[in-house]
């Protein structure tokens with residue numbers, strides 16, 4: 001098994017609260033891995049530690065075998081680590097074209113060009129169009145993002161993360177708050193991500209989790225309660241007691 | 251729909267943002283026409299052009315990158331003194347002096363940019379205000395260099411490009427300032443439409459997502475702050491050169507505060523707001539001062555309060571109403 005992302009004894013506390021508690025975690029290359037756990041378990045904090053939004057209290061993060069614990073957020077993106085946010089973080093005044101073009105332009109290293117016109121950059125235009133088409137955003141590509149329906153905004157969250165062409169993609173409850181009908185389309189997009197992208201999905205809907213994941217990690221009070229393939233996790237008595245009890249599956 | 255057509259639409263959308271609209275061309279033609287139509291107002295037109303350039307500078311950081319400043323006069327004043335001193339002691343050539351003013355202010359922007367990288371809007375307001383106050387006090391106490399409270403006198407400007415002598419009517423002054431404004435405006439317009447400009451908007455809209463999209467926030471902010479400082483320095487240099495005088499007033503707090511007002515009136519984030527705001531502000535100032543000189547600040551203060559409380563829709567309606575009223579008042583007033 002080739003490793004995409006790994007943490008070693010990762011800890012984070014906020015004052016008295018331990019949000020991440022000695023987590024040793026491995027995301028395999030090309031994984032379809034789910035991270036589950038009750039609200040407040042520390043899932044979002046974990047993603048924030050992986051992406052550099054938060055600094056760990058102690059421990060280490062490695063991306064493709066390289067220590068990135070001290071690497072800046074934007075440099076982690078450059079190294080192939082992208083994420084979505086549980087609560088929409090979009091460029092509200094931009095259109096989907098502009099937002100995807102921005103991510104693409106940064107990936108292509110264009111951000112320091114002060115005088116080049118965006119539309120004259122054929123590579124930028126082509127790759128932006130490809131992302132918009134892939135995530136079916138082409139029909140609304142000229143609307144202001146802030147005015148779009150919530151479901152579309154969730155789609156843009158994923159598209160923007162994917163536009164960074166990551167090798168590791170972290171999805172923090174991508175379908176949270178999305179109406180049932182649109183959830184399916186959204187999860188189809190997640191399921192349709194290229195196989196070589198390693199995906200970590202945080203999700204509460206157990207049906208979606210068990211359909212998507214080949215491996216599941218259960219986080220409770222900041223520490224890993226259980227990890228294994230879906231059947232193992234579903235059978236684990238500690239998991240059933242601590243978590244699945246409320247959401248009994250199957 | 252085929253891939254190709256989406257690509258074409260993406261290109262068209264990106265092009266639309268930088269296309270020259272007829273209204274823009276009209277705007278600049280009007281600015282040139284003003285030279286012929288208002289031959290007795292050239293001095294105030296020159297002031298408007300300079301204020302407009304200064305406002306474009308603030309728009310670059312406020313409207314595009316979301317950095318608030320209450321001390322933008324620091325760069326304006328620094329550019330003014332640099333250009334004034336350069337003219338007095340080194341060379342009377344206006345364009346060389348302009349470059350010196352821009353360079354000096356840009357350098358000051360670069361050096362002070364670490365102060366605005368972190369912190370809330372409030373800390374940025376305080377820090378920028380503080381820098382401007384420090385400079386103002388320095389200019390005051392370095393009397394041997396700046397002339398202190400008497401101002402920097404004895405500036406003799408050479409002719410622009412060795413061809414056009416400055417005159418007392420402000421003919422060359424206005425055309426010179428307008429030309430510099432136009433060139434720098436076109437450059438700014440180009441920059442905000444570039445990948446760099448897009449990344450500034452990303453930072454303004456959502457710094458968290460910007461960094462999660464690979465945008466190095468700090469370096470981009472340093473770059474735009476430096477650029478904006480150079481623009482403000484150009485405006486200051488133009489004032490020093492066209493009035494052949496620099497007073498402590500170039501660094502005064504009210505200059506920074508007025509500038510905010512200019513941008514609030516005209517609207518931030520589309521570059522023309524600074525120019526429209528400068529025209530409206532100067533007209534307003536002129537009109538109010540002509541019938542009630544001592545209460546000018548009262549009216550402008552009241553205006554500001556109503557403006558900000560009024561909300562966006564009201565502001566837009568308000569501009570139209572004010573512009574209409576100003577036009578009517580202007581027709582009635584004797585001058």
Ligand SMILES: Nc1ncnc2c1ncn2[C@@H]1O[C@H](COP(=O)(O)OP(=O)(O)O)[C@@H](O)[C@H]1O
Nearest residue numbers: 014017019037038039040041042043044045046
């Ligand atoms: N920035 C923060 N400051 C203080 N406490 C925080 C912060 N972020 C998260 N927490 C706390 O850490 C714990 C884990 O939160 P979070 O990672 O958001 O959980 P989850 O995403 O699993 O619902 C919670 O108790 C939460 O209140």
Ligand SMILES: [Mg+2]
Nearest residue numbers: 043044045086
């Ligand atoms: Mg969460």
